[in-house]
Amino acid sequence: xxxxxxxxxxxxxxxxxxxxxxxxxxxxxxxxxxxxxxxxxxxxxxxxxxxxxxxxxxxxxxxxxxxxxxxxxxxxxxxxxxxxxxxxxxxxxxxxxxxxxxxxxxxxxxxxxxxxxxxxxxxxxxxxxxxxxxxxxxxxxxxxxxxxxxxxxxxxxxxxxxxxxxxxxxxxxxxxxxxxxxxxxxxxxxxxxxxxxxxxxxxxxxxxxxxxxxxxxxxxxxxxxxxxxxxxxxxxxxxxxxxxxxxxxxxxxxxxxxxxxxxxxxxxxxxxxxxxxxxxxxxxxxxxxxxxxxxxxxxxxxxxxxxxxxxxxxx
Numbered sequence: 023x024x025x026x027x028x029x030x031x032x033x034x035x036x037x038x039x040x041x042x043x044x045x046x047x048x049x050x051x052x053x054x055x056x057x058x059x060x061x062x063x064x065x066x067x068x069x070x071x072x073x074x075x076x077x078x079x080x081x082x083x084x085x086x087x088x089x090x091x092x093x094x095x096x097x098x099x100x101x102x103x104x105x106x107x108x109x110x111x112x113x114x115x116x117x118x119x120x121x122x123x124x125x126x127x128x129x130x131x132x133x134x135x136x137x138x139x140x141x142x143x144x145x146x147x148x149x150x151x152x153x154x155x156x157x158x159x160x161x162x163x164x165x166x167x168x169x170x171x172x173x174x175x176x177x178x179x180x181x182x183x184x185x186x187x188x189x190x191x192x193x194x195x196x197x198x199x200x201x202x203x204x205x206x207x208x209x210x211x212x213x214x215x216x217x218x219x220x221x222x223x224x225x226x227x228x229x230x231x232x233x234x235x236x237x238x239x240x241x242x243x244x245x246x247x248x249x250x251x252x253x254x255x256x257x258x259x260x261x262x263x264x265x266x267x268x269x270x271x272x273x274x275x276x277x278x279x280x281x282x283x284x285x286x287x288x289x290x291x292x293x294x295x296x297x298x299x300x301x302x303x304x305x306x307x308x309x310x311x312x313x314x315x316x317x318x319x320x321x322x323x324x325x326x327x328x329x330x331x332x333x334x335x336x337x
Contacts, residue, residue, distance in 0.1 A: 029092070031056050031183055031214055032077060036086035039072050046072040048238035049086060054183075059205075059215040061232030063225045063323060069238040070218035071111065074187050077216070079103050091182060104132060107181030111188045113168045117161035121152055121171050124160055129178040139178070146174035150204060166197025173204060184208060185216045190224060202227055222323035234327060241330040246323055253329045254321035255283050257299035261306065261313035262291045271311060278305035286328060291315075295325070 030053035039047040047069040054060045062070040075081035076088060079095035079102045088095055090102045115124050122143050129139035147153050150170040155163060160171060169189065176184060189205070190198040205228055209215060219225050225232055226246045234241045234249065242249055263271045269287050275294055276285045281302040286293040296302040299318030306313065327333075 028056050030054055030089075031091055032060075032216070033089040034073075034086065035088075037073070037076065037083055037088055038085040039069075039076060039081070040084045045238050047076070050233075050235075050238075050240050052233055052240065052243065054214065054216060056214055057212045059209050059217065059228055059230045061225045061229030062216075062218045062235055063220070063222070063229075063232050063327070064218075064235035065220050067237075068235045070235055071187055073235075074185055074216070074218060078106060078108055078185060104179065105182045107176035107179065107184040109172050109176045109184075109186040109189055111191065113172045115160040115168060115172060115175070118159060120157050120159055121163065122147065122156040124171060125175055125178055128175045132179040134179070142178055142180075146177055149177075149207070150174040151200070164197075166193050166200060169193060169197070169201060170204060173201070177208075181213075183214045183216060187218050188220070189217065190219075190221065198224075222327070225323055234323075234330060236327075236331045242326065249323065249326045250321050252326075254325040255295035256297050256321060257295075257302075258319055258321055258325060259294040259296055259299045259302045259306075260291050260315075260317040260319065261294065261303070261311075262315045263311070263313055265290060268292055271313075274309055274311055275306055278302060278309065281305055284329075293325070293328070295321070 032054035035051050036049045037047055038045070038049050062073060064070055072081065076083050076095065077090055079090070079099035082096055091105055093102055095102055116127070119127065125143035125146060126136070126139040129142055147156050150173060152167060152171060152174070155167060160168060163171065190201055193201065205215065217228055229246060231245050233243045242253065244252065261275070262268070268291065272285050272287045272292055275292055276282050281296050281298055282294050284295040294302050303316055303318065
């Protein structure tokens with residue numbers, strides 16, 4: 023018999039959320055498969071967090087269809103929320119409780135016994151690499167530790183779907199990588215992850231598949247590698263000539279021919295989309311142009327977003 027795809031754990035069709043005349047989420051369609059790490063990539067204000075709130079059954083949709091674990095969030099909110107783990111943008115720990123007690127108390131909200139909560143808390147403190155901070159007040163933890171504790175707390179009820187809204191915003195690079203490692207481990211265990219982020223490297227690292235969202239609409243959908251292949255070149259040459267000379271140099275740079283598939287003029291630099299970054303730089307120099315700085319890098323989701331919307335993710 024032919025294999026059939028598993029039913030999606032999240033299914034949205036025409037999902038819409040408006041606030042008066044403002045449309046925050048504009049008739050979007052997407053599915054999330056069980057065990058998938060699914061991302062919503064876009065700038066602040068794109069509608070990512072609004073979508074997460076509707077999935078989490080804490081905000082009613084204005085129009086469209088939404089199914090989470092086969093249930094409608096508007097009629098089965100408590101049942102859905104009991105199967106979700108949620109990590110909000112801002113850590114909302116009880117700062118006067120210890121790390122361990124934050125977990126135990128949260129587990130009690132789900133009706134778990136004290137014994138089960140204590141056992142689960144110790145497991146999750148180890149998972150979050152916080153065993154030695156178990157007795158410390160949450161207020162005394164570093165930013166990265168608080169974020170890991172918030173993630174551990176979201177796992178207390180052994181959720182079927184784990185939702186993370188901008189999980190590493192405000193963290194330093196080392197703390198981000200530690201957090202990524204914890205999320206990789208959840209992926210390996212088969213946990214379904216839904217992640218919103220405006221960090222392109224985070225989406226590339228963590229997401230099996232994602233939607234690129236801007237102004238409430240889906241601009242593109244696919245795996246990070248697919249999106250880069252579809253909308254960008256293999257490499258990007260970044261050159262700077264000075265803010266008052268970049269626009270004037272763009273025409274000369276574009277004249278290098280096939281090695282400049284596309285040239286984007288940003289306020290501080292030119293982006294040359296090319297199959298061969300070093301070759302493109304040589305041709306630029308051969309034309310007598312002397313950039314003050316140059317960098318050859320591979321294409322990223324940032325370039326995909328720029329191609330789709332005409333602006334940067336951090337605009």
